[in-house]
Amino acid sequence: MRMVKTYQARTRLSALIIDDEPVFRKLLADMIRGMEGFEAEIREAGEGSEAIQILRADSTYRPHLVITDFQMEPMNGVQFTRLLRTGEGGVDRFLPVVMVTGDHSHEVIVGAVMAGIDNIIHKPVRPSVLHDRVRHVLTTDASFLEVPHPVDPYFGPAHKHVRQTLLSPGRQHCLHHRPRRLH
Numbered sequence: 001m002r003m004v005k006t007y008q009a010r011t012r013l014s015a016l017i018i019d020d021e022p023v024f025r026k027l028l029a030d031m032i033r034g035m036e037g038f039e040a041e042i043r044e045a046g047e048g049s050e051a052i053q054i055l056r057a058d059s060t061y062r063p064h065l066v067i068t069d070f071q072m073e074p075m076n077g078v079q080f081t082r083l084l085r086t087g088e089g090g091v092d093r094f095l096p097v098v099m100v101t102g103d104h105s106h107e108v109i110v111g112a113v114m115a116g117i118d119n120i121i122h123k124p125v126r127p128s129v130l131h132d133r134v135r136h137v138l139t140t141d142a143s144f145l146e147v148p149h150p151v152d153p154y155f156g157p158a159h160k161h162v163r164q165t166l167l168s169p170g171r172q173h174c175l176h177h178r179p180r181r182l183h
Contacts, residue, residue, distance in 0.1 A: 012038075013138075014042075014043075015029075015041070015042055015064060015066070016042075017067050018050075018069060024069070025044045036131075048072060049074065049075040051068070052084070055092075064182065067134075070102075070103060078111055079115075081115040081116050082116065094178040096119075098118060098120070098134065101120065101122060102123040114165070117156070118142070118157050137181075138182040139181075141177065145174075147167070148173075
């Protein structure tokens with residue numbers, strides 16, 4: 001009897017991981033590389049402005065998602081997400097963003113959501129939670145809400161909290177569609 005090896009096709013996944021702690025970046029990278037069914041290409045940045053430079057410097061680099069820490073200096077994860085969502089410098093403003101934070105306060109969560117993140121994970125990060133959140137943002141279509149405002153415009157996922165906070169009768173807004181990144 002002859003044995004035949006079968007190989008499962010692996011989906012290519014590109015991720016940009018932003019954290020000021022090299023050990024935590026490595027941990028997240030290892031978790032992503034360990035996702036079943038995926039072959040991961042990981043790039044890393046130590047904080048938000050470095051990540052923006054990476055995204056702007058190479059027009060051929062189009063990661064499927066960003067995983068960013070909340071607390072970093074000089075540009076934290078919320079500031080990074082707000083800048084990303086402007087689309088300035090040719091960056092993909094629809095790029096999925098998963099934020100990781102050790103701060104469980106309501107203010108941090110609401111601030112991150114209002115900055116335009118797609119999802120949030122609390123530390124300590126479990127691989128199963130990271131894998132579930134990453135799969136969700138990559139395989140689900142998303143509605144994006146654009147609310148122009150002279151002082152505080154919004155562009156990002158149309159989360160329930162965002163809609164309830166920003167949409168009032170007569171307030172100008174536009175809905176956009178972001179197709180899933182992976183099928």
